[in-house]
Amino acid sequence: MSPVGxxxxxxxxxxxxxxxxxxxxxxxxxxIGLLSFLAVATASNxxxxxxxxxxxxxxxxxxxxxxxxxxxxxxxxxLLVVPILTMRLFAEEKKxxxxxxxxxxxxxxxxxxxxxxxxxxxxxxxxxxxxxxGPLALAPFAEFRWEPxxxxxxxxxxxxxxFLSAGLLASSLTENQIIxxxxxxxxxxxxxxxxxxxxxxxxxxxxxxxxxxxxxxxFEHLVKGLVETSDLVFFLGGIVxxxxxxxxxxxxxxxx
Amino acid sequence: MIQVEHLTxxxxxxxxxxxxxxxxxxxxVLAFLGPNGAGKTTTMRILTASLPATSGTARVxxxxxxxxxxxxxxxxxxxxxIPPLYSEMTVTEYLTFVGxxxxxxxxxxxxxxDQMLERLSLGEVRGRLIANLSRGFKQRVGLAQALIxxxxxxxxxxxxxxxxxxxxxxxxxxxxxxxxxxxxxLSTHILPEATAVAQRVVIIHEGRIxxxxxxxxxxxxxRRSEKVSLTLKQPPLDVSDRLLTLPGxxxxxxxxxxxxxxETELGHDLREDLARFAVRxxxxxxxxxxxxxxxxxxxxxxxxxxxxxxxAGVSAGAPEPQP
Numbered sequence: 021m022s023p024v025g026x027x028x029x030x031x032x033x034x035x036x037x038x039x040x041x042x043x044x045x046x047x048x049x050x051x052i053g054l055l056s057f058l059a060v061a062t063a064s065n066x067x068x069x070x071x072x073x074x075x076x077x078x079x080x081x082x083x084x085x086x087x088x089x090x091x092x093x094x095x096x097x098x099l100l101v102v103p104i105l106t107m108r109l110f111a112e113e114k115k116x117x118x119x120x121x122x123x124x125x126x127x128x129x130x131x132x133x134x135x136x137x138x139x140x141x142x143x144x145x146x147x148x149x150x151x152x153x154g155p156l157a158l159a160p161f162a163e164f165r166w167e168p169x170x171x172x173x174x175x176x177x178x179x180x181x182x183f184l185s186a187g188l189l190a191s192s193l194t195e196n197q198i199i200x201x202x203x204x205x206x207x208x209x210x211x212x213x214x215x216x217x218x219x220x221x222x223x224x225x226x227x228x229x230x231x232x233x234x235x236x237x238x239f240e241h242l243v244k245g246l247v248e249t250s251d252l253v254f255f256l257g258g259i260v261x262x263x264x265x266x267x268x269x270x271x272x273x274x275x276x
Numbered sequence: 277m278i279q280v281e282h283l284t285x286x287x288x289x290x291x292x293x294x295x296x297x298x299x300x301x302x303x304x305v306l307a308f309l310g311p312n313g314a315g316k317t318t319t320m321r322i323l324t325a326s327l328p329a330t331s332g333t334a335r336v337x338x339x340x341x342x343x344x345x346x347x348x349x350x351x352x353x354x355x356x357x358i359p360p361l362y363s364e365m366t367v368t369e370y371l372t373f374v375g376x377x378x379x380x381x382x383x384x385x386x387x388x389x390d391q392m393l394e395r396l397s398l399g400e401v402r403g404r405l406i407a408n409l410s411r412g413f414k415q416r417v418g419l420a421q422a423l424i425x426x427x428x429x430x431x432x433x434x435x436x437x438x439x440x441x442x443x444x445x446x447x448x449x450x451x452x453x454x455x456x457x458x459x460x461x462l463s464t465h466i467l468p469e470a471t472a473v474a475q476r477v478v479i480i481h482e483g484r485i486x487x488x489x490x491x492x493x494x495x496x497x498x499r500r501s502e503k504v505s506l507t508l509k510q511p512p513l514d515v516s517d518r519l520l521t522l523p524g525x526x527x528x529x530x531x532x533x534x535x536x537x538x539e540t541e542l543g544h545d546l547r548e549d550l551a552r553f554a555v556r557x558x559x560x561x562x563x564x565x566x567x568x569x570x571x572x573x574x575x576x577x578x579x580x581x582x583x584x585x586x587x588a589g590v591s592a593g594a595p596e597p598q599p
Contacts, residue, residue: 121360123326
């Protein structure tokens with residue numbers, strides 16, 4: 021087994037031995053379930069009103085009125101849930117001094133960072149996959165297109181990856197899990213505001229840069245079904261950048 | 277097997293170790309002796325290639341610790357002062373993980389695991405969570421972790437701290453068994469431990485090596501006198517002067533209200549004479565014991581020797597507190 025595989029397996033095991041993964045996944049799915057119910061109920065109310073007002077049932081785009089709000093709200097939930105998945109990854113190792121075992125074993129810092137990231141990403145991807153129960157359950161009774169849903173899932177997967185990468189960086193900065201989780205919340209919320217800030221400075225170069233750095237804007241494209249290289253590059257580049265910074269932090273802590 | 281030359285490590289303005297040089301031959305056991313904060317752990321961490329030195333070189337099995345960290349890490353087994361244990365794993369799970377981490381071939385892993393469980397008598401707790409193990413078992417799991425990939429070099433940071441006497445003897449016995457086939461560096465702040473297991477002792481103090489010698493030479497060098505602690509029920513005021521009249525007594529220091537430390541010439545066990553003398557004078561002899569050399573004595577002797585400071589009036593015999 022490769023060093024990355026060894027670390028990945030250990031972290032995955034540790035997610036499911038402690039209650040963290042179960043709690044996070046349950047809460048996430050509960051919220052998504054509630055959200056889906058509300059979105060569907062709203063859509064059916066609206067169609068009833070239209071039926072009464074116009075006498076015939078108009079063509080409703082379910083992708084637009086049901087799934088888009090679900091994905092936008094899911095993004096907000098992820099903002100709060102994802103840092104919990106990453107908070108212990110480095111903080112706990114440092115607190116329990118098990119980091120010394122990893123640092124004195126024939127594995128590189130890159131192996132450690134990569135292994136930990138992909139363990140968190142696997143749990144996250146599994147969690148997202150479970151949320152697909154919603155559209156699957158709706159499919160027999162409703163007409164909608166799957167393609168935008170798949171691109172929305174791709175966007176959610178990539179944005180979550182970016183959040184995980186930021187959370188891992190936060191965890192590497194401290195040995196206190198609470199501080200790690202609060203740092204991630206702070207960083208992600210600031211990132212969240214970049215889109216708005218971009219509109220405020222819309223005419224300047226700063227505005228353009230801020231808009232590009234806003235994950236929400238890129239996410240919106242994917243939720244609408246637009247797959248653009250620039251959005252994919254943004255997310256993948258962001259993930260790699262976060263992991264690179266994490267690597268630098270862990271490496272620099274060797275010197276102290 | 278291990279060569280350390282002019283090793284220096286600064287943490288910001290703080291100097292952890294300065295100009296440390298020593299070498300260890302294959303199969304030798306070297307003890308690092310020094311109080312907490314002397315630089316033992318820093319030196320060991322540099323040898324594990326996990327901490328870069330500020331200057332100087334360290335080589336393990338021919339690999340430079342700075343240039344070839346991965347090769348160094350493959351040939352060493354390291355037990356830090358706090359065993360790096362994942363409390364939510366069972367002993368078997370933990371050792372399997374460490375085995376994989378140390379890149380043991382998958383087909384050889386079960387055999388290596390069984391050997392560790394047997395060698396460190398961990399069989400009975402193999403399925404238990406590490407969180408629920410006693411301190412002694414945890415330390416043994418820590419040792420198993422360092423040994424599982426059968427490394428030629430072992431670096432053990434205070435391997436017996438916090439153990440009960442029986443466990444200490446077991447661990448020392450194990451270290452003796454491993455000597456010869458393994459090159460071992462261990463750190464301790466207890467002199468008898470260093471002399472019990474190591475052929476050579478390096479004494480480190482405030483980041484510098486103050487003495488490096490074989491066990492026999494070191495003992496000979498240190499033992500220029502013997503000390504006896506004497507507790508009396510009714511000591512007379514002039515007890516020191518009267519004890520000094522006994523042949524062989526070099527000096528007498530008052531330790532407590534009625535406890536005296538009698539320093540005698542080397543090779544003269546005066547306990548019998550002292551007992552007879554105290555009883556004859558009806559001083560109410562309560563306790564009489566030989567005081568063994570402690571680390572404090574070692575330092576006092578060494579600093580006295582090397583720097584010529586007169587430390588004759590300083591009391592000795594207080595045991596080094598365990599952290």
